[in-house]
Amino acid sequence: MTHATPNVIVGFRDSSDLLADPAALQARAASDGYLFFKQLLPKADVQALRNELLDVVAIRGWLDPQTPRDAALVNATAVHDLESWGGTGITEEAYRDLQTRELFQRFQHHPRLIQLYQTLFDSAVLPHPRTIARVMVPCPSFRPTPMHQDFIHIQGTKQVWTCWLPVGDVPRALGGLTVLHGSHNLGVLTVRSAEGAGNLETNLCDTDLPWIEHDYEMGDVLTFHSCLLHKSLPNQIPEVVRLSCDYRFQSATQDIEEKSLVPHMRVATWDELYADWPATPLKYYWQQQQLRLSPWDESLHWQKERICD
Ligand SMILES: O=C(O)CCC(=O)C(=O)O
Numbered sequence: 001m002t003h004a005t006p007n008v009i010v011g012f013r014d015s016s017d018l019l020a021d022p023a024a025l026q027a028r029a030a031s032d033g034y035l036f037f038k039q040l041l042p043k044a045d046v047q048a049l050r051n052e053l054l055d056v057v058a059i060r061g062w063l064d065p066q067t068p069r070d071a072a073l074v075n076a077t078a079v080h081d082l083e084s085w086g087g088t089g090i091t092e093e094a095y096r097d098l099q100t101r102e103l104f105q106r107f108q109h110h111p112r113l114i115q116l117y118q119t120l121f122d123s124a125v126l127p128h129p130r131t132i133a134r135v136m137v138p139c140p141s142f143r144p145t146p147m148h149q150d151f152i153h154i155q156g157t158k159q160v161w162t163c164w165l166p167v168g169d170v171p172r173a174l175g176g177l178t179v180l181h182g183s184h185n186l187g188v189l190t191v192r193s194a195e196g197a198g199n200l201e202t203n204l205c206d207t208d209l210p211w212i213e214h215d216y217e218m219g220d221v222l223t224f225h226s227c228l229l230h231k232s233l234p235n236q237i238p239e240v241v242r243l244s245c246d247y248r249f250q251s252a253t254q255d256i257e258e259k260s261l262v263p264h265m266r267v268a269t270w271d272e273l274y275a276d277w278p279a280t281p282l283k284y285y286w287q288q289q290q291l292r293l294s295p296w297d298e299s300l301h302w303q304k305e306r307i308c309d
Contacts (some may be wrong), residue, residue: 009181009212010172010173012036022119029120029161033184034215034224040112041165043219050167050218052103053135053243056094063241072168072241079139086265087145087197089241091134096267098133102277105131108247109282115164115222120161121251128160128248128260129147129270129286134197135168136175136242138235144175145259146194146201147231149183150248152300153198157254160226167214167243174242175235177222178213180204184225188300200301202229255294261286 015035018025029035054069062082064073085092098104108127117125136142150162170176186207194201213233216221223228235242250256263273276282281288 003125007210010212012212012214014038019119025119033228034179034222037221039219040221041110041219042288044112046167046218047177049103049107050243052101053098053133053167056098057135057137057241057279060094073239074241077100079231081190082137082139083141084141089134092267099263099267100273108256117161117249118271120271126250126252126254126256126286129298130260130264131260132264134244136235137306138238143195143196144234145232147204147229148198148200148202149189149227149229151188151226152191152200154226154248154260155296156257156294158226159248159254160248160250161223163247163249164222165245166218166220167245167285168218170216170242172213172215173236174240175229175233176214176216178211179224180209181212182209183229184227184235188227204229250290255292257294257296259296
């Protein structure tokens with residue numbers, strides 16, 4: 001762990017050794033608000049997911065045809081007018097295609113992820129059906145994700161943990177996720193409108209809490225509490241696509257809000273997304289579980305002025 005600037009730490013604390021000690025893992029989660037696991041997932045598994053996500057952009061001509069697909073270099077001319085739909089990095093039509101891909105939906109149920117959350121929650125796990133991928137194609141309309149708490153967008157129990165999964169190496173210069181250490185203890189903060197994924201930015205007054213940045217490698221997993229402040233760094237390698245998924249998990253015994261059960265941004269219905277899938281228990285898996293639904297609180301979305309003393 002090194003200090004880049006006074007309030008920025010580079011390098012997450014690795015919690016891999018705590019997976020064998022549930023009480024210690026839960027204590028660290030409660031104090032830090034995030035957990036990081038180096039190489040939790042086999043590289044080959046993440047590479048298969050990467051190939052799938054890259055396929056979505058390659059078949060639309062958005063990658064440079066002169067370089068290997070895995071380099072994820074953009075075709076700058078082709079992406080010049082591309083509009084990032086709702087912070088996904090790609091168009092609505094391409095994102096719908098991505099969401100139909102079984103590998104992408106199945107990946108959230110990777111045994112190593114389920115095992116991690118069983119240990120963290122000490123209970124049966126409910127993976128949120130609403131899954132999100134970010135295919136951050138660097139184009140003129142692209143904006144980094146503003147600082148926010150997921151609870152504003154997700155609601156339900158505050159004990160939802162986001163799994164942010166770099167789908168490939170994501171060095172800081174490529175615009176990975178950074179978190180504000182311990183900020184889940186600040187409570188639910190007010191927001192104002194902003195550009196970038198979610199379109200809301202948290203009003204954060206002066207704090208001594210440090211931001212932690214990381215040079216992610218393929219296979220790494222970052223997970224954090226629903227109230228932990230986070231944002232993406234700017235992409236300073238403007239010719240390379242940044243790939244990541246954000247999946248969410250909670251204990252099956254806690255409240256969930258209904259929008260977490262529908263496809264992200266209602267890009268399609270589940271029937272439409274499943275249309276070409278073979279028969280599999282993955283389809284509508286959550287309907288086999290007893291869910292505790294809680295109502296949406298629209299007042300959390302009201303935009304507020306920045307109020308700091
Ligand atoms: O990947 C990003 O840029 C945003 C991800 C995010 O905000 C999240 O996972 O909650």
